[in-house]
Amino acid sequence: MKTKEDASVKISNLVKTYTDDRGRPTFTAVKNINLHINNGEFMVLVGPSGCGKSTTLRMVAGLEKITSGEIAIGDKVVNDLEPKDRGISMVFQSYALYPHMNLYDNMAFGLKLAKKTKDFIADTVGKTSKALGLDHMLQRKPGALSGGQRQRVALGRAIVRDPKVFLFDEPLSNLDAKMRVQMRTEISRLHVELGSTMIYVTHDQVEAMTMGDRICVMRDGIIMQVADPLTLFRHPENMFVAGFIGSPPMNLVKGKIQKRDGGLVFVETAESGALTLPIRGRFEPLASKYVDKEVVFGIRPEHINNEPKADGSSTLVNMKVEIAEPMGSESLVYLKTGSGSVIARIQGDHIFHLGEDVLAHFDIDRVTLFDPKTENVLK
Amino acid sequence: MKNQDGKSIVFQAGFWFFVVLILVFSLFPFLYALLSSFRPSNELFSTELWPKTLTFEHYLAVFANPRFVQSLVNSIIVAGSTVLIALVFGSLCAYALGRLPFRFKGLALYTILLMTMFPQIAVLSGLFVMLKTLGLFNTRPGLILTYFIFSMPFTIWVMTQYFRSLPKELEEAAYVDGASPLAVFWQVLLPLTVPGMISTGLLAFIGAWNEFLFALTFTVTDDMKTVPVVISQFTGVSAYEQPWGSIMAASMVVTIPLLILVMFFQRRIVAGLTAGAVKG
Numbered sequence: 225m226k227t228k229e230d231a232s233v234k235i236s237n238l239v240k241t242y243t244d245d246r247g248r249p250t251f252t253a254v255k256n257i258n259l260h261i262n263n264g265e266f267m268v269l270v271g272p273s274g275c276g277k278s279t280t281l282r283m284v285a286g287l288e289k290i291t292s293g294e295i296a297i298g299d300k301v302v303n304d305l306e307p308k309d310r311g312i313s314m315v316f317q318s319y320a321l322y323p324h325m326n327l328y329d330n331m332a333f334g335l336k337l338a339k340k341t342k343d344f345i346a347d348t349v350g351k352t353s354k355a356l357g358l359d360h361m362l363q364r365k366p367g368a369l370s371g372g373q374r375q376r377v378a379l380g381r382a383i384v385r386d387p388k389v390f391l392f393d394e395p396l397s398n399l400d401a402k403m404r405v406q407m408r409t410e411i412s413r414l415h416v417e418l419g420s421t422m423i424y425v426t427h428d429q430v431e432a433m434t435m436g437d438r439i440c441v442m443r444d445g446i447i448m449q450v451a452d453p454l455t456l457f458r459h460p461e462n463m464f465v466a467g468f469i470g471s472p473p474m475n476l477v478k479g480k481i482q483k484r485d486g487g488l489v490f491v492e493t494a495e496s497g498a499l500t501l502p503i504r505g506r507f508e509p510l511a512s513k514y515v516d517k518e519v520v521f522g523i524r525p526e527h528i529n530n531e532p533k534a535d536g537s538s539t540l541v542n543m544k545v546e547i548a549e550p551m552g553s554e555s556l557v558y559l560k561t562g563s564g565s566v567i568a569r570i571q572g573d574h575i576f577h578l579g580e581d582v583l584a585h586f587d588i589d590r591v592t593l594f595d596p597k598t599e600n601v602l603k
Numbered sequence: 604m605k606n607q608d609g610k611s612i613v614f615q616a617g618f619w620f621f622v623v624l625i626l627v628f629s630l631f632p633f634l635y636a637l638l639s640s641f642r643p644s645n646e647l648f649s650t651e652l653w654p655k656t657l658t659f660e661h662y663l664a665v666f667a668n669p670r671f672v673q674s675l676v677n678s679i680i681v682a683g684s685t686v687l688i689a690l691v692f693g694s695l696c697a698y699a700l701g702r703l704p705f706r707f708k709g710l711a712l713y714t715i716l717l718m719t720m721f722p723q724i725a726v727l728s729g730l731f732v733m734l735k736t737l738g739l740f741n742t743r744p745g746l747i748l749t750y751f752i753f754s755m756p757f758t759i760w761v762m763t764q765y766f767r768s769l770p771k772e773l774e775e776a777a778y779v780d781g782a783s784p785l786a787v788f789w790q791v792l793l794p795l796t797v798p799g800m801i802s803t804g805l806l807a808f809i810g811a812w813n814e815f816l817f818a819l820t821f822t823v824t825d826d827m828k829t830v831p832v833v834i835s836q837f838t839g840v841s842a843y844e845q846p847w848g849s850i851m852a853a854s855m856v857v858t859i860p861l862l863i864l865v866m867f868f869q870r871r872i873v874a875g876l877t878a879g880a881v882k883g
Contacts, residue, residue: 245706287775308781320776324794333790334780385780 231388238293268436313382494562527587528568548576640851661852674833693758701766754807765799
């Protein structure tokens with residue numbers, strides 16, 4: 225890791241309101257967000273389209289004017305700086321290579337504009353292109369390259385400028401699935417090698433989970449949660465994050481906690497065939513606070529199985545298979561409940577059949593409860 | 604009755620009939636001019652299509668005419684300058700209109716289009732006064748200015764569409780790379796609009812090359828006249844003779860530079876006509 229000056233990014237009370245050509249506000253894309261990205265951190269901004277993640281990134285880049293709030297890179301407020309003076313590089317979804325220049329000139333463009341010496345440019349571009357495996361095609365134009373190669377050139381163009389902060393705007397979305405996985409590891413490796421601060425925008429939660437040191441989940445211009453991948457997965461702070469992270473995402477079942485026969489049970493809200501789960505173990509103290517209240521019961525597909533947990537802490541329910549998706553080493557099994565179904569990720573190559581009875585073991589210790597009104601987690 | 608393509612003979616016959624009709628209609632005047640330019644003077648009014656003997660006398664006469672040679676030079680200077688100036692200013696305007704955000708953009712575009720809607724005769728006297736005032740009457744710059752005014756709307760409209768079709772991220776990447784707006788224009792966007800510039804430039808050149816009314820009105824001395832004017836003023840041996848042979852030969856001569864230009868840039872034009880559509 226190179227030692228560098230402070231390249232943390234501080235976003236404070238950031239707002240972006242778009243206006244029409246007469247200056248009237250039309251749409252607020254980013255609504256007063258605060259986010260501190262540490263020096264050398266790989267921060268992923270993730271969320272469905274229109275959540276403001278790209279707008280936020282573009283404001284950091286200086287491509288979009290800030291309506292109010294402040295962005296600081298290092299200890300310098302960059303609100304009014306041109307993109308080139310912010311010490312950033314950006315990789316775009318469409319690669320945005322200059323089609324009329326060959327690869328060398330594409331990568332050297334920024335350095336030439338910065339009036340670096342010829343030797344320095346040749347040296348830097350040479351090294352970078354070699355590291356990216358592009359050194360044998362420097363005379364080619366972008367049109368003669370595959371998507372993966374183009375994105376690598378775009379990476380190279382970002383690297384040679386030796387920025388404090390790398391910005392990625394959905395850089396892998398235009399690639400095919402296989403290439404995407406490959407480039408994913410390549411960018412992760414780059415982060416380890418350069419140790420630079422990176423901000424990465426994606427709508428793909430798998431990308432977010434696999435690449436990010438921390439992940440910032442956004443919706444409708446608001447930050448829903450910022451945390452490391454595991455925390456996000458295990459302790460979502462609201463139903464949106466629970467439903468967004470994980471593939472398939474967390475099962476969310478509406479119902480009530482009730483007292484029955486001296487113990488607690490979760491009863492699904494449904495006309496008939498309601499899912500009823502006895503509650504015990506570590507989950508009991510939490511559940512006891514919400515007796516007879518409406519709650520949303522969240523459990524990940526990974527925590528529903530057809531075998532008991534080794535320590536015997538799981539809760540057993542008899543359920544029917546509605547749909548089964550065999551994936552080879554595991555199956556996604558949709559188990560019928562009163563109001564719909566819950567998905568279970570069951571290990572093993574057993575083939576489940578429609579209508580088959582399954583004894584489902586719910587790992588009740590891993591349940592998360594949400595308030596159905598505020599959609600926030602109940603603690 | 605159907606042939607291989609499953610289309611009836613009647614349809615095929617009709618199709619080719621119209622193809623030939625259109626070809627004859629569009630090419631006959633040109634063919635007639637071409638043949639007339641090689642026809643000896645004494646045969647000029649014969650009704651036969653093909654001349655019995657071919658002659659180069661008209662071509663020799665035309666090139667022996669110092670007025671014609673001077674007018675060729677004038678036309679090249681005027682049309683060439685018009686194209687260069689129109690492209691420089693047109694693409695700058697188009698960059699602003701296609702790329703930069705500002706108010707009244709639509710209004711500006713339509714005002715520019717409006718300029719082309721008036722018949723030439725309507726603006727003739729106004730232009731005349733303008734050129735007189737500027738001291739540009741009977742000068743090449745006067746003609747260049749006139750043609751510049753008339754080629755700008757077209758250039759701006761086509762080039763604006765061109766600039767619009769270029770992806771925005773390209774420009775943003777250049778800004779992040781440290782380019783100034785002018786560097787973005789010169790080094791990134793302009794090279795990509797070359798096909799568009801070639802097709803608009805060619806059309807502007809053809810327009811200026813063949814223009815007659817303004818050239819006739821705004822030039823009086825032989826050393827300033829352009830080719831179409833000089834050709835129209837060819838005189839025969841006597842005042843009663845129209846020198847059709849020379850007129851046709853001269854017309855052929857002045858078409859050749861256009862043909863060469865078009866052929867030279869042919870591939871670029873085709874690319875220019877389709878590029879915008881494909882890039883989206």
